[in-house]
Amino acid sequence: MFSIGQLSKATGVKVPTIRYYEEIGLLPQPGRNAGNQRRYGQDGMDALGFIKHARDLGFSLEDIKALMGLDGHLGDDCAEADRIARSQLANVRDRIRKLQQLASELERISHLCDGGNGGCCKVLTALGDHSQCAGDHS
Amino acid sequence: MFSIGQLSKATGVKVPTIRYYEEIGLLPQPGRNAGNQRRYGQDGMDALGFIKHARDLGFSLEDIKALMGLDGHLGDDCAEADRIARSQLANVRDRIRKLQQLASELERISHLCDGGNGGCCKVLTALGDHSQCAGDHS
DNA sequence: TCTTGATGCTCTAGTGACTAGAGGCCCTAC
DNA sequence: GTAGGGCCTCTAGTCACTAGAGCATCAAGA
Missing domain, CATH: 1.20.5 (Single alpha-helices involved in coiled-coils or other helix-helix interfaces)
Incomplete structure (x- = not known):
């Protein structure tokens, strides 16, 4: 399980950006620990990696949403x-x-x-x- | 003297964009007619043409502001x-x-x-x- | 156990360069 | 006089974040 900060370091996506992706429904809502902090598994890591790579390739978040819906x-x-x-x-x-x-x-x-x-x-x-x-x- | 619509047609800059440029201080405030409508002279036309061309060349409005201040x-x-x-x-x-x-x-x-x-x-x-x-x- | 500093939380507001819409006023041609 | 288009201001929305406030939680060391 990763914290949002660990996920951020691992993928190179900033923490507020990860929360933003979640807010707009691009990233699924992760589980929370007892203290209400986000905890991600490998699937969250993979999803964010996909988004990051696609963004680097110039795809819009709208495109990415479509691509992820298709997967x-x-x-x-x-x-x-x-x-x-x-x-x-x-x-x-x-x-x-x-x-x-x-x-x-x-x-x-x-x-x-x-x-x-x-x-x-x-x-x-x-x-x-x-x-x-x-x-x-x- | 040109109305904002005529200026828009002549330069290819949309009407709300012209008003936006004025709002942020990029275009000087033009005179108004009795009915409070904007009336532009050749100087306004030239200024907007300058901005349009510079925007087409990819300059930011900030850059353009600097360039116009220098003129x-x-x-x-x-x-x-x-x-x-x-x-x-x-x-x-x-x-x-x-x-x-x-x-x-x-x-x-x-x-x-x-x-x-x-x-x-x-x-x-x-x-x-x-x-x-x-x-x-x- | 206590403290400290980093990290996390939510919420609001700001960025750049516009764009869209509401609701109303003005101008021109017929 | 009237119809319609153009113009007015104001507010809010777009995209993809970014910054900050004010508070809660966590992990490591004393």
Whole structure:
């Protein structure tokens, strides 16, 4: 049996976050000891590990709820898990593409003023004027 | 003179968002007509355009506040604007790097189950087990 | 057994950057 | 004059936490 603090250390999820997950129904309510403190078993540890890993992979808590609801089921559920994972992948790829456009735009803007201070703040001008931009970020 | 709705259409910033920007002191309070409705001039349009573009580039409202406070000043302020832009660039590059790790991890997980349903939900297993991961995402 | 400091509990409120809705006022075109 | 759209303020909700208050409990050492 683990205390909430031990669980926190083991998984890298902060204590208030664990309580928050419980509050929103993502983690099942654990048992309590005589002093009303939470006591977790291996299943609690596994569930939190699953959540942590999925969060690190960028899944929303809503997605994770769906994925956890599916666990242990068969057939269609697997297709659903796959669908969620693929949609998350598409989402991530899209974010990468957008960020790459931003990076090149920011690079362009940064090069306008190379640290000196001779007649610059073209940085501010560039920020104010989208029409100067090459790509279609946003 | 523009109404808030016209400003919204012209800049692509939603009406409640414009009011929000005003509320937090990012946009100066505009004049009002006899019926207490906001009326903006070209300066308001320019300021909102600046904010919009900077937001699209991923700057936080806090950053934008700093950048706008600097505008029109000299010397050090330019260096400061440059510093903010560069730090934003570093930030964006870092996010790209992390997302690329996530994408490759998600690709790996997605390939575990190619839509079929024969003994799969290795997707769920993979999500639960970080030790299977190649890279050091998170 | 007592004490001390860490850890735990609940509850409320705050973060950033909006978004939604209620309930009412104003403006413009017909 | 009226209809409808736009505008006003205010409150509350979103997501995924984070911080703090004020108190209870636990484990280790004296």
